Amino acid sequence: MAQEKYLPPIARIAEDCVNCGICVQECAFLEEKGSPKHLAEEWLAGRGGGFPFECNLCGLCRGVCPDDLDPSAMILAMRRELVARGEGDLRQHRTLRAYEKRGTSSLFSWFYLPENCKTIFFPGCALPGSRPHVFTSLFQLLQELLPDLGLVFDCCTNPSHDLGNEAHFKKTFGELCDILLRHSVQKVLVACPSCYRLFEEHGAGLRVGMIYEELGQAGRIFRQERRQVTVHDPCGVRFSGKVQDSVREILRQSGLEVREMAHSRATSFCCGEGGAAGFLRPDFSRVWTDKRVAEASAMQVVSYCAGCTSSRDRRAGSAHLLELLLNPESALEGGAKVSKAPFTYWNRYRLKKRLQRQLQGGVCGSRQELSGKKVS
Ligand code: SF4
Ligand code: SF4
Numbered sequence: 001m002a003q004e005k006y007l008p009p010i011a012r013i014a015e016d017c018v019n020c021g022i023c024v025q026e027c028a029f030l031e032e033k034g035s036p037k038h039l040a041e042e043w044l045a046g047r048g049g050g051f052p053f054e055c056n057l058c059g060l061c062r063g064v065c066p067d068d069l070d071p072s073a074m075i076l077a078m079r080r081e082l083v084a085r086g087e088g089d090l091r092q093h094r095t096l097r098a099y100e101k102r103g104t105s106s107l108f109s110w111f112y113l114p115e116n117c118k119t120i121f122f123p124g125c126a127l128p129g130s131r132p133h134v135f136t137s138l139f140q141l142l143q144e145l146l147p148d149l150g151l152v153f154d155c156c157t158n159p160s161h162d163l164g165n166e167a168h169f170k171k172t173f174g175e176l177c178d179i180l181l182r183h184s185v186q187k188v189l190v191a192c193p194s195c196y197r198l199f200e201e202h203g204a205g206l207r208v209g210m211i212y213e214e215l216g217q218a219g220r221i222f223r224q225e226r227r228q229v230t231v232h233d234p235c236g237v238r239f240s241g242k243v244q245d246s247v248r249e250i251l252r253q254s255g256l257e258v259r260e261m262a263h264s265r266a267t268s269f270c271c272g273e274g275g276a277a278g279f280l281r282p283d284f285s286r287v288w289t290d291k292r293v294a295e296a297s298a299m300q301v302v303s304y305c306a307g308c309t310s311s312r313d314r315r316a317g318s319a320h321l322l323e324l325l326l327n328p329e330s331a332l333e334g335g336a337k338v339s340k341a342p343f344t345y346w347n348r349y350r351l352k353k354r355l356q357r358q359l360q361g362g363v364c365g366s367r368q369e370l371s372g373k374k375v376s
Contacts, residue, residue: 003081003084003085005084006077006078006080006081006084007077008077009070009073009074009076009077010040010043010044010074010077010078011040011044012069012074013036013037013039013040013069013071013074014037014040014041014044016067016069017035017036017037017040017067017069017071018037018067019035019037019038020066021035022064022065022066023035023036023060023061023064023065023071026060026061026064027060027061028283028284028287028288029054029055029056029277029281029284030061030071033051033054036061036069036071036074039051039071039074039075040074043078048078050082050087050090052075052076052078052079052082052164053079053082053088053090053093053163053275053276053277053279053280054277054280054281054284055072055075055275055277056235056270056272056273056274056275056277056284056285056288057072057075057076057162057235057274057275057277058072058235058238058269058270058274058275058288059072059235059238059239060235060238060263060267060268060269060270063238063239063266063267063268064267075275076162076164078164079162079163079164080164080166081164082164083163083164083165083166084166088163088164088165090279090280092279092280093159093163093276093279095279096159096163096276096279097159097160097163099125099159100155100157100158100159100160102155102345103125103154103155103157104154104155104157104172104367105366105368106366106367106368106369107349108153108154108155108345108348108349108352109152109153109154109155109366109367109368110151110152110153110154110352110355110356110364110365110366111150111151111152111153111154111179111363111364111365111366111367111370112150112151112152112355112359112362112363112364113150113183113185113362113363113364114148114149114150114359114361114362115148115361115362116148117148117149117150117183117184117185117362118148118184118185118186118187119146119148119149119150119185119186119187119188119189120149120150120151120152120180120185120187120188120189121139121142121149121150121151121152121189121190121191121211122152122154122156122188122189122190122191122195122199123135123138123139123151123153123190123191123192124155124156124190124191124192124194124195124306125155125192125344125348126192126305126306126307126310126344127191127192127306127322128153128347128348128351129339129341129344129345129347129348130306130310130338130339130340130344130347131306131320131322131323131336131337131338131339132339132347132348132350132351133327133337134320134322134323134326134327135351136351137326137327138191138211138322138326139151141215141326142189142211142214145214145215146214149189150185150362151355151359152176152180153348153351153352154176154367156173156176156192156194156195156198156199157169157172157173157176157198158194158195158198159276160172161173161198162274162275162276163276170202173198173202174202174204175367175371176367177202177203177204177206178204178371179367179370179371180206181204181205181206183363183370185206186206186207187206187207187208187209188203188206188207188208188209189208189209189210189211189214190208190209190210190211191210191211191306191322192236192305192306192307193210193234193235193236193237193243193304193305194234194236194305194307195236196208196210196236196237196240196243197236197237197240200240210237210243210246210304212243212246212247212250212304212321213242213243213246215250215325216246216249216250216253223254223255225255226255226256226257227255227256227257227300228256228257228259228299228300229251229256229257229258229259229299229300229301229302229319230258230259230260230261230296230299230300230301230302231244231247231248231251231258231260231261231264231301231302231303232261232264232268232269232271232292232296232301232302232303232308232318233247233264233265233268233303234268234271234303234304234305234307234308235268235270235271235274236305238265238266238267238268239266241265244265247304247321250321250325251302251321254324254325256302259299261295261296262295263291263292263295269288269291269292269295270288271288271289271292271303271305271307271308272284272285272286272287272288272289272292273285273307273308274288300319301318301319302318302319302320302321302324303318303319303320303321304320304321304322305320306320309338310338310340319331319336320336323336
């Protein structure tokens with residue numbers, strides 16, 4: 001039987017889903033496993049298995065449901081229950097867990113909180129690792145716009161959140177928020193949609209904004225030649241209209257014409273990377289990527305998530321909005337320089353070391369130093 005703590009999102013689907021099939025038509029995972037109502041009833045009857053780790057947790061099912069139900073929240077509750085039962089520690093996720101652990105370690109984490117710092121830039125793991133040159137130009141620009149801006153290299157622990165390790169996520173993300181609040185930070189500016197979602201949902205009173213709102217408001221737009229592009233909205237912000245609008249506004253002001261795909265905003269397709277499902281079912285991930293590529297047709301896709309952009313880069317031309325703004329020539333011609341692991345770790349380490357030398361004053365240190373833990 002399902003444990004009481006995880007019951008509400010599962011029971012809601014069991015009671016209220018009318019099996020209309022709309023979400024099932026959109027999703028290869030549901031097509032194979034059955035409707036959300038079927039999955040909920042099976043789980044409540046004690047017949048649930050390991051299938052929750054095969055869902056991309058993308059939220060498209062919620063985006064298309066006419067009754068505003070959220071099957072992705074049900075799947076996350078099931079993952080959490082599996083972890084609580086000791087059945088969620090899958091060997092396929094070891095690499096991802098190690099990636100997160102390194103991100104929060106004293107080797108990679110670093111806080112720079114200058115005097116009077118009320119806002120920090122939290123670039124996440126993917127952007128500085130894959131595009132250190134973009135990160136550097138962006139941070140310089142943000143410093144010009146916000147003179148007392150702080151900087152935090154750390155991991156938002158999205159992998160623990162999505163893998164259902166609720167206890168670890170709450171402890172680790174809570175520690176990050178505690179450090180910021182203790183040093184009077186009020187606002188976190190992020191570059192990654194997953195970081196945005198976590199600060200928005202669990203940020204303990206910290207305000208969160210995406211850099212695009214800041215860049216647009218400050219009029220820091222870079223003119224492009226007139227050209228048609230389409231926008232891929234990442235899952236982390238599929239319900240954040242404000243962020244989606246700010247991205248389109250920057251593109252329009254830059255001189256680009258935005259054409260919408262049939263699946264955009266709340267009904268955007270997953271890039272295939274979501275929910276770590278690809279570690280177990282790469283075939284499901286490929287279906288999402290195929291659908292996105294087919295719908296974009298020959299149009300240049302612009303995204304604003306480093307993970308999404310890399311995922312589609314393997315299959316089709318895709319540009320990161322920041323590349324487009326900061327290095328327009330190479331981005332539009334598909335020549336943007338993007339590092340892959342293990343070089344991503346080296347890039348993050350080098351950036352941290354360089355900025356440690358450049359940025360002085362205020363409060364500086366790793367997560368371990370600022371949370372009072374001993375650094376080994
Ligand atoms: S893969 Fe996406 S659309 Fe399919 S059930 Fe999971 S969250 Fe919903
Ligand atoms: S769209 Fe909503 S009501 Fe229809 S099957 Fe999916 S969850 Fe159930």
